Amino acid sequence: MNTTKYPVTVRDLADMAEKLGMTAAELLELLGPIPMPPAGYTLAPKSDTRWIGPETMSRRWIITPAWTWNSNGGARSIEVWMADHERPTYANITPAEALQLAADLTAVASKIAAAEATEG
Helix, strand or coil: CCCCCCCCCHHHHHHHHHHHCCCHHHHHHHHCCCCCCCCCCEECCCCCCEEECCCEECCCEEEEEEEEEECCEEEEEEEEEECCCCCCCCCCCCHHHHHHHHHHHHHHHHHHHHHHHHHC
């Protein structure tokens, strides 16, 4: 199976098309639709490639679903920021908070998995 990276810039598009002996329009037709971020995601501040979804917030953490676009397409991830977490120490949470964090992470991961399943 051959795969071709999707061009990130117009220059990438022109270079790829030239290498393949195609016009930019022909290459775009061959590559198909441009990868799009999931519904409800917005471009993160100061980023051209990182999109973020609705955050789950607690007094002790923020969980952010993220989608990063690169020349290979999109990659989903879940980012977790813990309050009071500064190097070289670790954030400390109680067992009850850990259970709530696990429930919040499970809920976010389930939404992402369901969205991926419907996207094909």
